[in-house]
Amino acid sequence: MTRMARAARAASVVAAGLVLASCKIPSFGAYHGNTVQGNSTYHLWQGFFIASVFVGGITFLLLGFALVRFRRRGDAIPKQVHGNTKLEVFYTVVPVLIVAVLFVFTVRVENKVDAVSNHPNLRVDVTAFQWGWKFYYPDYKVTTITQGVGAYPTLELPVGETATFRLVSNDVVHGFYLPQFDFSRYALPGVTNYFDFTPQRTASFTGRCSQLCGLYHAEMLFSVHVVTPAQFARWISNHQESQVTK
Amino acid sequence: MAEAIVTRPARREPIRFSKPSILGVGTMVWLGSELMFFSGLFAAYFTIRAHDGSPWPPAGIRLDTLQSGIFSTVLVLSSLAMQKAVFEAEHDRPRSAMRWIAITFAMGGAFVANQAFEWATLKFGPQTDAYGSLFYVMSGVHGLHVIVGLAAMLLMLVRLKGLKGGSRHLPGLQALSYYWHFVDIVWVALFACLFLVH
Amino acid sequence: MTSLLSTEKTGSQVEESHPPGGFYRWITSVDHKVIGKNYMYTALTFMFIAGAMALLIRTQLFNPNGHVVGQQTYNELFTIHGSMMLYLFAGPFAFGGFANYIVPLQIGAPDMAFPRLNNLSYWLFLTGGSTMLLGFFTASGAAAFGWVAYAPLSSNPYSPGPGPDLWIVSIALVGFSGIFTGVNLVTTIFYLRAPGLTMFRMPLFTWSMLVTGILILVAFPVLTAALVMLYADRHFGAHFFSVQGGGVPVMWQNLFWFFGHPEVYILALPFFGIISEVVPVFARKPIFGYRGMVFATLAIAGLSTGVWAHHMFTTGTVLLPFFSALSLLIAVPTGIKVFTWIATIWGGQIRFGVPMLFAMGFIPAFVMGGITGVMLASPPIDFYTHDTYFVVAHFHQVLIATTIFAGFAGIYYWYPKITGRMLSERIGRWNFWITYLGFWVTFMPQYLLGLRGMPRRIAVYSATDGFTFLNRVSTVGAYVMAIGMALFLVNVVRSWRRPVAAEDNPWDGATLEWATSSPPPTHNFHSLPPIRSARPVWDANHPEHSDAAPVIAGGDESAH
Numbered sequence A: 001m002t003r004m005a006r007a008a009r010a011a012s013v014v015a016a017g018l019v020l021a022s023c024k025i026p027s028f029g030a031y032h033g034n035t036v037q038g039n040s041t042y043h044l045w046q047g048f049f050i051a052s053v054f055v056g057g058i059t060f061l062l063l064g065f066a067l068v069r070f071r072r073r074g075d076a077i078p079k080q081v082h083g084n085t086k087l088e089v090f091y092t093v094v095p096v097l098i099v100a101v102l103f104v105f106t107v108r109v110e111n112k113v114d115a116v117s118n119h120p121n122l123r124v125d126v127t128a129f130q131w132g133w134k135f136y137y138p139d140y141k142v143t144t145i146t147q148g149v150g151a152y153p154t155l156e157l158p159v160g161e162t163a164t165f166r167l168v169s170n171d172v173v174h175g176f177y178l179p180q181f182d183f184s185r186y187a188l189p190g191v192t193n194y195f196d197f198t199p200q201r202t203a204s205f206t207g208r209c210s211q212l213c214g215l216y217h218a219e220m221l222f223s224v225h226v227v228t229p230a231q232f233a234r235w236i237s238n239h240q241e242s243q244v245t246k
Numbered sequence B: 001m002a003e004a005i006v007t008r009p010a011r012r013e014p015i016r017f018s019k020p021s022i023l024g025v026g027t028m029v030w031l032g033s034e035l036m037f038f039s040g041l042f043a044a045y046f047t048i049r050a051h052d053g054s055p056w057p058p059a060g061i062r063l064d065t066l067q068s069g070i071f072s073t074v075l076v077l078s079s080l081a082m083q084k085a086v087f088e089a090e091h092d093r094p095r096s097a098m099r100w101i102a103i104t105f106a107m108g109g110a111f112v113a114n115q116a117f118e119w120a121t122l123k124f125g126p127q128t129d130a131y132g133s134l135f136y137v138m139s140g141v142h143g144l145h146v147i148v149g150l151a152a153m154l155l156m157l158v159r160l161k162g163l164k165g166g167s168r169h170l171p172g173l174q175a176l177s178y179y180w181h182f183v184d185i186v187w188v189a190l191f192a193c194l195f196l197v198h
Numbered sequence C: 001m002t003s004l005l006s007t008e009k010t011g012s013q014v015e016e017s018h019p020p021g022g023f024y025r026w027i028t029s030v031d032h033k034v035i036g037k038n039y040m041y042t043a044l045t046f047m048f049i050a051g052a053m054a055l056l057i058r059t060q061l062f063n064p065n066g067h068v069v070g071q072q073t074y075n076e077l078f079t080i081h082g083s084m085m086l087y088l089f090a091g092p093f094a095f096g097g098f099a100n101y102i103v104p105l106q107i108g109a110p111d112m113a114f115p116r117l118n119n120l121s122y123w124l125f126l127t128g129g130s131t132m133l134l135g136f137f138t139a140s141g142a143a144a145f146g147w148v149a150y151a152p153l154s155s156n157p158y159s160p161g162p163g164p165d166l167w168i169v170s171i172a173l174v175g176f177s178g179i180f181t182g183v184n185l186v187t188t189i190f191y192l193r194a195p196g197l198t199m200f201r202m203p204l205f206t207w208s209m210l211v212t213g214i215l216i217l218v219a220f221p222v223l224t225a226a227l228v229m230l231y232a233d234r235h236f237g238a239h240f241f242s243v244q245g246g247g248v249p250v251m252w253q254n255l256f257w258f259f260g261h262p263e264v265y266i267l268a269l270p271f272f273g274i275i276s277e278v279v280p281v282f283a284r285k286p287i288f289g290y291r292g293m294v295f296a297t298l299a300i301a302g303l304s305t306g307v308w309a310h311h312m313f314t315t316g317t318v319l320l321p322f323f324s325a326l327s328l329l330i331a332v333p334t335g336i337k338v339f340t341w342i343a344t345i346w347g348g349q350i351r352f353g354v355p356m357l358f359a360m361g362f363i364p365a366f367v368m369g370g371i372t373g374v375m376l377a378s379p380p381i382d383f384y385t386h387d388t389y390f391v392v393a394h395f396h397q398v399l400i401a402t403t404i405f406a407g408f409a410g411i412y413y414w415y416p417k418i419t420g421r422m423l424s425e426r427i428g429r430w431n432f433w434i435t436y437l438g439f440w441v442t443f444m445p446q447y448l449l450g451l452r453g454m455p456r457r458i459a460v461y462s463a464t465d466g467f468t469f470l471n472r473v474s475t476v477g478a479y480v481m482a483i484g485m486a487l488f489l490v491n492v493v494r495s496w497r498r499p500v501a502a503e504d505n506p507w508d509g510a511t512l513e514w515a516t517s518s519p520p521p522t523h524n525f526h527s528l529p530p531i532r533s534a535r536p537v538w539d540a541n542h543p544e545h546s547d548a549a550p551v552i553a554g555g556d557e558s559a560h
């Protein structure tokens, strides 16, 4: 009975940690995830981090205490204890409960992050190749593409609008990785991947290729600009003109 | 302090008909890993098939199922011959055991010969498409296993020759029979996948 | 102590295990002890070579836009560093080295089941290992596609040349070596246990090796199959992994990780076994919950065959909740082990010999890495951190905790048994503390680098990325670690130049390897104590605290 009660209490502490994971809690080194999707990943990260401090902390305290308290005091042979079924069941059941809670929160966030909208405001087709990116906006027939090492293409996104991405690869496996969105997805030959971004704040940062793809993997970068819808419209029309005149 | 007893577990086990020899146990453990090896190939087969929307095998692939079927039957029946050889050896009749091993060898050899003929006459290669790759690699590594088995049989024959009692080589022959049965069973599954299923 | 258990000791006993005849006899020996030692020397040499590559990697990353090596060379370096550490050091060291040497002793057997096969395993391993290194001497360089060799990068159009082929052949040979050792060990454990040594009296180290052996037999053949297909793609124009001919590139990842994830537990379980030997002996207590440990080992092995796709969360082609749930569940049996070790020292009389120091250092390092593994097992968090330095930090923490810290615990623990000489405790302590310090300084910053967005396997980063400072800390840590590791060599050389003879049972060990001389005679045992529990030598040496049930005169199973 008390065993179950203690287990339940332990689980509820972890759960509380996860629920409380609001913006007041430190980031623990992570980006806040500048999209609706990425932000929920960020909160999941906070929850996991707190749970980890809790689990790791207890483990380290027990270990540290035992090491200090039971260091050699003499030559007497200590009591030969072979086990204790109750204790063993306890330290099996409690971790099961903890990971069960972690799993529930994982699935919730996963569903949010993986949801693809039926009516996106914008569509972007991304093609990865050795060693660059092509971003194509089918609604506007605008393309930006890597022009050689050091000339990185731009991924321009309007803030607050949901964009659905379609990701493919022309050759080997690449990783479409946006650190500040707390997200990456493989570009696989023969597979088409879809996912959504709803950026929350205007920002600029570097996107990367995360999966080893050959010699210039390290330089397969792109710029990400999250801008206001007005700026976005201007950017689109500029590009439409320059592509027509070309 | 209690008495200490000198124990040195016997290295060479006496012949036992019920419990497998240490070589037999080792062979079975090893066949477990062989099973995983072929599972890897079968996994590839089913993955590629599942991804291929079109009819299977792809158009343009023509196989002589009847001829292969006959030689497959020969291979499967050779398992019986092999078992007979083990039985003869167990009853200390090495001459007869050798005869049955030779018969098994001939049957297995016929199978390999047919496969070589098949490979030489087929109109597609491993580079034709993924089915071709699967066909050649799967039948190829299996053929290699058959050849290894045949080589082991030759070795067995050499060893049995000139021996009064075959029993000294009984564990080896038993192990060889496990291997041979395994190779035959795998072929049944391979044959079903490569030739029969459409 | 009884005179039957201890034999007289002379300084020249080291020679006894090498029959006269010198080098030739030595390399053709089928004695499991000689082969085990060969494995250990060879694997440790590979470790130092791969460690030197790690230092080059870290030196390159010390500065932004580093140009210590070119990008191609950098890719070759981490590929061979990772491959060598995993395939040529960690596995062979534990499974070819320790298992070969210790398991027959622990079960009271005179040798392995198939001594000549054992010798073949070693030669396959040495040939395979050298083959991998040969890649560096080819015109187009060594393999450069990572230790995971993702197709289609690893297929011909993208990685032509002999370097990748040598890599494939090397892994195949080492794989066969592992499979043969697996067959050998599993058979040995099933068949050659001394009378009275039932399965549930086997030392936990032997249990770990049994389960590891089974896991090898399940996992490695699948890798071999994948390598055959890759080779066919490269040289016979096959289409297993190319979209054009109807192949499926992502299939490589599935096959590889079906092997690759069990592989990381193949590396971890033997070292867990070492910890389970060292901890009770140095706490002077039996292991807490023996059956629970056996169960946990089996559970880890079972679960580990069902989690492979947690390396593929970001492919968008796998069932996320299933693989996430199983990966999270692995924390449970692993936790049982950790808590069991803590419960074992609880109430003990802990002696901080060097083996214990490494074992106690192992626990926090491993728990830290394991917990970040649990984070990675959550797909959304993995989307964020996949293929970044967060993952690099995770796996180095678990790998180094197991293979280096637990590995050194095992070396310091069994060195007296294997060589008949003691290692210096003083140098051993420096060896531990400096390596340990360097370890944390190297890998903690890498977690933060990963969260800040630094991908792995990049030869250069830009000064504006904000990665510079943390990379520098990490590089300094790596050099500190190298100094600590070098002290191990110093210690070995010292024991070799100025030998201090070891007793047969210097740590008051409890299992059968401590019942024979140090080093053991060619046939391992002159006599065995009666085996009535999991700690026969303890029972013999401490009858008043013995585990075994009181002997009823004339009714003892081991008296025959």
Ligand code: HEA
Pocket (backbone or CB within 6 Å): A055, A059, A094, A095, A096, A098, A099, C148, C264, C265, C267, C268, C310, C311, C327, C328, C330, C331, C332, C334, C335, C336, C338, C366, C367, C368, C369, C370, C371, C373, C374, C376, C377, C378, C382, C385, C386, C387, C391, C394, C395, C398, C399, C402
């Ligand atoms: C020794 C090797 C080893 C070990 C033991 C582990 C252990 C674990 N690993 Fe790790 N892993 C690797 C080696 C290892 N790993 C390697 C080499 C890679 C990278 C390969 C590559 O891409 O190159 C990798 C990558 C890797 C990934 C993929 C990351 C990515 O590429 O994006 C994931 C994802 O799930 C993962 C998860 C885990 C988990 C859940 C465990 C668990 O087994 C950990 C369990 C342990 C604990 C949790 C700590 C102790 C437990 C307790 C104290 C109990 C209480 C705890 C809780 C209730 C949480 N690992």
Ligand code: HEA
Pocket (backbone or CB within 6 Å): C047, C048, C049, C050, C051, C052, C054, C055, C057, C058, C078, C079, C081, C082, C083, C085, C086, C090, C145, C146, C147, C148, C392, C396, C399, C400, C403, C404, C442, C456, C457, C458, C459, C478, C481, C482, C483, C485, C486
């Ligand atoms: C058991 C496995 C193991 C071990 C022990 C290590 C040990 C180390 N590793 Fe390794 N590492 C891997 C397995 C391992 N690694 C794997 C699997 C990868 C992934 C590869 C891939 O991406 O495909 C990887 C990748 C990897 C990277 C990422 C590269 C990249 O993605 O770009 C880095 C970077 O810091 C690194 C660093 C280190 C360091 C500093 C050590 C240190 O701990 C090393 C300490 C040891 C020494 C320093 C040796 C001592 C040397 C001397 C005493 C002097 C020299 C001696 C002679 C010349 C004989 N490793």
Ligand code: CUA
Pocket (backbone or CB within 6 Å): A128, A129, A131, A173, A174, A175, A209, A210, A211, A212, A213, A214, A216, A217, A218, A220
């Ligand atoms: Cu593209 Cu890395």
Ligand SMILES: [Cu+2]
Pocket (backbone or CB within 6 Å): C260, C261, C264, C307, C308, C310, C311
């Ligand atoms: Cu894994």
